[in-house]
Amino acid sequence: MVKPLGGADVVVVGAGIVGAAVAYECATAGLTVAVVERDQVSGGTTGAGEGNLLVSDKEPGPELDLALLSLRRWREWAETLDTDIEYEPKGGLVVASTAAALASLTALAEGQRAAGVETAAVADPRTLEPHLRDGTAGAVHYPQDSQVMPSLAAAELLRRPGITVHTGLTLTGLTLTGGKITAAVTDAGTIPTGAVVNAAGTWAAEVAARCGSELPVAPRRGFVLVTEPLPRMIRHKVYSADYVANVAAGTAGLETSPVVEGTAAGPVLIGASRERVGFDKTVSVPVLRRLAAQAVELFPFLTDVQVMRAYRGFRPYTPDHLPIIGADETVGGLWHACGHEGAGVGLAAATGLLVAQGLTGGKPALDTAAFRPGRFGRPVEEAHA
Amino acid sequence: MNITVDGRTVPAEEGQTIAAALHADGLRAWRTTRVGARPRGLFCGIGVCFDCLVTINGRASIRACLAPARDGDVVTTGGER
Amino acid sequence: MTVYDIAVIGAGPAGLAAAETAAARGARVAVVDAAEHPGGQFYRHRPGDDGSRHHHWRAFTRLRDALKNVDHLAGHRVWHAEPGEPHTLHCLVGHADERPTTVRAQHLILATGAHDRSLPFPGWDLPGVLTAGGAQALWKGHGLTAGARAVVAGTGPFLLPVATGLAASGATVHGVFDANRPDRRVLPLATDPARAIEAAGYAAALLRHRIPYRTGHAVIAAHGDGRLEEVTVARLDRDWRPLPGTGRTITCDTLATGYGFTPQLELAVHLGCALTEGFDGTPVAAVDAAQATTAPRVWAAGETCGVGGATLAIVTGALAGYAATGARPPASLLRRRARQRRLAAALAAAWPVRDGWKSWLTDDTLICRCEEVPHSRVEQAIAAGARDTRGLKLLSRTGMGRCQGRVCGYAAACLVGAPERPDRPIAQPVRLGDLAAGDTAPIHPRAGADT
Numbered sequence: 001m002v003k004p005l006g007g008a009d010v011v012v013v014g015a016g017i018v019g020a021a022v023a024y025e026c027a028t029a030g031l032t033v034a035v036v037e038r039d040q041v042s043g044g045t046t047g048a049g050e051g052n053l054l055v056s057d058k059e060p061g062p063e064l065d066l067a068l069l070s071l072r073r074w075r076e077w078a079e080t081l082d083t084d085i086e087y088e089p090k091g092g093l094v095v096a097s098t099a100a101a102l103a104s105l106t107a108l109a110e111g112q113r114a115a116g117v118e119t120a121a122v123a124d125p126r127t128l129e130p131h132l133r134d135g136t137a138g139a140v141h142y143p144q145d146s147q148v149m150p151s152l153a154a155a156e157l158l159r160r161p162g163i164t165v166h167t168g169l170t171l172t173g174l175t176l177t178g179g180k181i182t183a184a185v186t187d188a189g190t191i192p193t194g195a196v197v198n199a200a201g202t203w204a205a206e207v208a209a210r211c212g213s214e215l216p217v218a219p220r221r222g223f224v225l226v227t228e229p230l231p232r233m234i235r236h237k238v239y240s241a242d243y244v245a246n247v248a249a250g251t252a253g254l255e256t257s258p259v260v261e262g263t264a265a266g267p268v269l270i271g272a273s274r275e276r277v278g279f280d281k282t283v284s285v286p287v288l289r290r291l292a293a294q295a296v297e298l299f300p301f302l303t304d305v306q307v308m309r310a311y312r313g314f315r316p317y318t319p320d321h322l323p324i325i326g327a328d329e330t331v332g333g334l335w336h337a338c339g340h341e342g343a344g345v346g347l348a349a350a351t352g353l354l355v356a357q358g359l360t361g362g363k364p365a366l367d368t369a370a371f372r373p374g375r376f377g378r379p380v381e382e383a384h385a
Numbered sequence: 386m387n388i389t390v391d392g393r394t395v396p397a398e399e400g401q402t403i404a405a406a407l408h409a410d411g412l413r414a415w416r417t418t419r420v421g422a423r424p425r426g427l428f429c430g431i432g433v434c435f436d437c438l439v440t441i442n443g444r445a446s447i448r449a450c451l452a453p454a455r456d457g458d459v460v461t462t463g464g465e466r
Numbered sequence: 467m468t469v470y471d472i473a474v475i476g477a478g479p480a481g482l483a484a485a486e487t488a489a490a491r492g493a494r495v496a497v498v499d500a501a502e503h504p505g506g507q508f509y510r511h512r513p514g515d516d517g518s519r520h521h522h523w524r525a526f527t528r529l530r531d532a533l534k535n536v537d538h539l540a541g542h543r544v545w546h547a548e549p550g551e552p553h554t555l556h557c558l559v560g561h562a563d564e565r566p567t568t569v570r571a572q573h574l575i576l577a578t579g580a581h582d583r584s585l586p587f588p589g590w591d592l593p594g595v596l597t598a599g600g601a602q603a604l605w606k607g608h609g610l611t612a613g614a615r616a617v618v619a620g621t622g623p624f625l626l627p628v629a630t631g632l633a634a635s636g637a638t639v640h641g642v643f644d645a646n647r648p649d650r651r652v653l654p655l656a657t658d659p660a661r662a663i664e665a666a667g668y669a670a671a672l673l674r675h676r677i678p679y680r681t682g683h684a685v686i687a688a689h690g691d692g693r694l695e696e697v698t699v700a701r702l703d704r705d706w707r708p709l710p711g712t713g714r715t716i717t718c719d720t721l722a723t724g725y726g727f728t729p730q731l732e733l734a735v736h737l738g739c740a741l742t743e744g745f746d747g748t749p750v751a752a753v754d755a756a757q758a759t760t761a762p763r764v765w766a767a768g769e770t771c772g773v774g775g776a777t778l779a780i781v782t783g784a785l786a787g788y789a790a791t792g793a794r795p796p797a798s799l800l801r802r803r804a805r806q807r808r809l810a811a812a813l814a815a816a817w818p819v820r821d822g823w824k825s826w827l828t829d830d831t832l833i834c835r836c837e838e839v840p841h842s843r844v845e846q847a848i849a850a851g852a853r854d855t856r857g858l859k860l861l862s863r864t865g866m867g868r869c870q871g872r873v874c875g876y877a878a879a880c881l882v883g884a885p886e887r888p889d890r891p892i893a894q895p896v897r898l899g900d901l902a903a904g905d906t907a908p909i910h911p912r913a914g915a916d917t
Contacts, residue, residue: 015851041861043853151861152861155850159850165851168853225898228868270898282549283546283736285546288546288901289901289902292899296902302899303899304444304899306895306896307895307896307898308868308895309892310891311891312891398608402607402608405604405607408604413593413719423591425591425835427596427600428596428600429582429596430601430603430604431603433872435867436591436835438868444561444562444564446895447561448561450603451500452561452562458562
């Protein structure tokens, strides 16, 4: 069945936070946008994330520049959007357990400061987090680290005039004329358009394949424990200096490090685990136990606190841990905005901005060479592992 | 046997849950919600709804409808934590 | 550590029948049950109970006697069922003195039962409003009356024993209001002699206690300042919309309300069991002719695979007990299951939930009691793109609280127009220290952020 839906200047595939940001920025730039989502708004990784806008966990380089740009944009959105998206600049506190870890952390922070990140060494982290365990070597405070409620943010961004959201619709392919897109084909009809943006997150490799291209995006599973609601006992996003190393590691095996944060709604969120096991939704009890053990070690008072629920999500992993942002090098009119791993919410705003600038022929706000879709070369071995 | 509820002595029978002892004592609400301060007590009575939470002997967030009363239990009502 | 041949989860009619059958075939059986006493919700009783408040008490005492041949692990709440060889049940025992423990078994029989299905209406979270099962539990489990002046409302045959139980416990029952108008000519009770006798007994009891029984009526609102003081009862049209001008108030301190039952499916989902539609179209564990689920070495019985009452539970429990021990069941048992299933389907058809209950809601009626989410926010979330209960949770916090959507899940699913998804990896709250205590791998903090 090929019936025409309304045409649009750009079709965005995926109504997660990245798709929503791309749609919002394109609409702001004056384009008409159709969003095609096979499930529902925030139904994928966005709905499984904590909504972190972090600069603290990024080493100096293109991703940190993207994060800083994004953070500024998020701050503007929090002020201008109609709905409360629960934006909270609560700050991050990275804790080192040993003198050696503190030395590495301090060196990292110095590099980050040079790149424009606000950092402050904290000799006794318990001045900022009174319930933290005794005997840490020290910490670095990152006041810019923030949080939003990503599902609400995505829904709110998608309400912008100029955007039409089609949920329950699957992109099945493209219509090309002379190597250029003339329509997006879905299971419920075609949408005439000249541009398609792949913002399908962890499922971006599948969408790229349907568009005649190839991307090395693979799922990296993570679990989050959610405690019962508490009075505000933990004020920052608190994590161990080991976390940065875990994010950067590329192993398929299980990586865990304690990431603990209180929320305005009351529950404490506990992560983080990373393992490359495909889209396996099976709950791993050993991982849950490990997350609990690490959290309790960081905040001993949590011992007696109940875990109320747990959930898992699949981060869109790329081999070099950098997102994929830019025009496809073979299919004319196809763009990619995906592969943000665990930083999709934080990087979404800048990603949207860069894609909109690219589509309207504007000057990009920063150099996007590092995010080029073609950087992996072909054939791609890792993507289908 | 007796339990103490917010400092007050309340009788309980062998085999009774804390919730049943509170109910038999005439209490219908013993907690308020976080957002709207709405009164809550027994609703499902079988451990599903989490409305009837109490603190027993210093341990918070216990479902009163599941916990058997033991002589001397110290029960604190009110909020969740 | 002991590895059982079979662990039966639940000690209600289905679980007890499964345990009895399996143990009689020589299997080493554990019955893992959250309650302190066997019987489940159906056979809930007081210690030393003589059974005078119960139907089928003789069947229960026989099943209970069979526990002598198994390890009855009472007071074990399973927070996660981990599939494997053997399967592992992660449990919590105790309350103020809670501690974790595990039970291992090669085969599992899920007989996890069901809880009351609630529909929201204005004032339904006032103290004094109880689920029908909650009111019944106070009486059967503790000999307590839920209140002095009571009203019973909802739908289904279960309202009758709740009303007679309330009356027997000393409450004045001001009416039983069933939203449906089951057609007496197609009432399937007649196909099951035992049920017909039971129904006649309730009818006599209602008469004896002068309890009015009204069909096509519902409690559409509860009122009170801090606790229940009165309810509004209205006559309904076929779709359960209140007929204008028929509302009247009844002064009461207790309302027992229930619109059927929802099976507890968390553990089935943990184990990877496929779900299907039950007799009323809502999710249940899918089973084959031998009560086997789609997960290896896991069977299901009773309400877990379709809400059909105690007799069907006993029959399916016994069948699961045969299958899990590799034995062929007697043909008579298969015939009884077929008959009881037909009966369950007929009961589900005669007592459906009609859409008109949504018209009882006001903007500020709470849908999610835990997170205090009003109806208006649910509607906003649907308008913003939520397509199922997960989407509702993400966009409105509905079902995000302590009960994980067990209470509001059915209503939320109806409002959003997609079935419930009973995905709750943590089925019972577990303290972080207890969870951490089972962490076997040593933690080696790595030095620094650089690799």
